[in-house]
Amino acid sequence: MTGYTALDIERLRTKALSISDLRELAKRHLPRGIFEYVARGTDEDRALDGNARAFDEIEICPRVVQDVSGATAQCSILGKPSAAPLAISPTGFASLLWLDGEIGSAKAAAAAGIPFALSTGSITPMERVKEEAGGRLWLQLYVWPQREMTRELIDRARKADYEALIVTVDTPVAPFRPYNLKNGFSIPFRLSSRNALDIMCHPRWLFNVVFRRYLRSGPMVAENYPQQLRVPVKAAKVGKFNLPFSDNVSWEDIREFRRLWDGPLLIKGIMHPDDAAQAVNAGADGVIVSNHGGRNLDASIAPIRALPSIVDRIGGKATVLLDSGVTRGSDIAKAVAMGASGVMVGKAGLFGVAAAGQPGAQRAIEILVEELLRVMIFSGARELRDLDHHLLRLPADFRRGSYGVDAAAAATASQRRGG
Numbered sequence: 001m002t003g004y005t006a007l008d009i010e011r012l013r014t015k016a017l018s019i020s021d022l023r024e025l026a027k028r029h030l031p032r033g034i035f036e037y038v039a040r041g042t043d044e045d046r047a048l049d050g051n052a053r054a055f056d057e058i059e060i061c062p063r064v065v066q067d068v069s070g071a072t073a074q075c076s077i078l079g080k081p082s083a084a085p086l087a088i089s090p091t092g093f094a095s096l097l098w099l100d101g102e103i104g105s106a107k108a109a110a111a112a113g114i115p116f117a118l119s120t121g122s123i124t125p126m127e128r129v130k131e132e133a134g135g136r137l138w139l140q141l142y143v144w145p146q147r148e149m150t151r152e153l154i155d156r157a158r159k160a161d162y163e164a165l166i167v168t169v170d171t172p173v174a175p176f177r178p179y180n181l182k183n184g185f186s187i188p189f190r191l192s193s194r195n196a197l198d199i200m201c202h203p204r205w206l207f208n209v210v211f212r213r214y215l216r217s218g219p220m221v222a223e224n225y226p227q228q229l230r231v232p233v234k235a236a237k238v239g240k241f242n243l244p245f246s247d248n249v250s251w252e253d254i255r256e257f258r259r260l261w262d263g264p265l266l267i268k269g270i271m272h273p274d275d276a277a278q279a280v281n282a283g284a285d286g287v288i289v290s291n292h293g294g295r296n297l298d299a300s301i302a303p304i305r306a307l308p309s310i311v312d313r314i315g316g317k318a319t320v321l322l323d324s325g326v327t328r329g330s331d332i333a334k335a336v337a338m339g340a341s342g343v344m345v346g347k348a349g350l351f352g353v354a355a356a357g358q359p360g361a362q363r364a365i366e367i368l369v370e371e372l373l374r375v376m377i378f379s380g381a382r383e384l385r386d387l388d389h390h391l392l393r394l395p396a397d398f399r400r401g402s403y404g405v406d407a408a409a410a411a412t413a414s415q416r417r418g419g
């Protein structure tokens, strides 16, 4: 039987020295099915592994005898100051990990001085997150097949005074997650001997996350969903109605969202330079280069590999953020050196929340920022602008402006095939 004890930030500073440590604590605290929902990818986890491998393939050449006293990671993201080039990615159902998990994460981000993005699939309503956490809040939007529902959500975000809107465009269909079918935590959730045993082996999670929430507010519901779709999480269905997958989102939709939303607009899930250019043409202020943390297309290239060609195309005109695979400060330094305005983290923050609620999320951010500063100092960088691609040794197929495929040769090959 596994459990957890409440950990404050001081204890976490000795117990969790890296994001991997927080991952281990999260694994102990959560039923296996929930842990896998957070930690794994899709199909055979190839994109998930590829995201980490791509960061590992980049090396940093240290610079010495530089005055790096007073090094700082402060920067500006979307025109406002941020303590570091870091923001929290939107993740659905964070309250499945810790009671009011979304509020804990948002408070940790606010305390650290970085932006927090709330998911359409949040269990806590956006208005409550705004009231209790404050800080810089962005709302992530999935596009429903019924567009009027999406418009309502934009209206709600405006009334709740969210700073920026993120439209996620990389999920036109439900991804295939075989591990959830095997571990019994698929959607809709059905109690089986397997998942019941898993849950019973984590009584503290069951009490603190499920029972306390149930006694206070009833079953967990995705509170940002339009009223007619708000069903208990355990009864949600994959399909066109309950979960917001749209396979016909167009750039015209994005233009419409642009007209409806006055604040900064980011398009999330952009991996190709042509799509990045389209997003900017449609009025977006920036893009998030992301393969959803390796959770959607298992054959996807890693975002850090896609980054140079996107920066080449729209850098200077728009904000370029990156997520997927960031687990260390050196990953942040590499992305910034390759032209990203900043990075976002999904799993790293969730492991913190699952390990210890708000202090856990705070510890995750602290680890990443401390590591980033250390890497900057070793690299001779006093400020973020001192990080540039000359410090990096990139594998040959990371060339700027290319995917490592000779575009002309690829076009000729496809013509030969008649494609």
Ligand SMILES: Cc1cc2nc3c(=O)[nH]c(=O)nc-3n(C[C@H](O)[C@H](O)[C@H](O)COP(=O)(O)O)c2cc1C
Pocket (backbone or CB within 6 Å): 037, 038, 039, 051, 089, 090, 091, 092, 119, 120, 121, 140, 168, 268, 290, 291, 292, 293, 294, 295, 323, 324, 325, 326, 344, 345, 346, 347, 348, 350
């Ligand atoms: C458990 C979980 C839930 C997620 N839910 C959403 C979501 O509701 N909306 C969204 O745009 N992205 C969602 N994502 C993707 C993240 O926003 C982000 O792109 C990804 O986690 C970044 O990769 P990383 O986890 O390696 O940092 C989710 C990711 C995880 C791990």
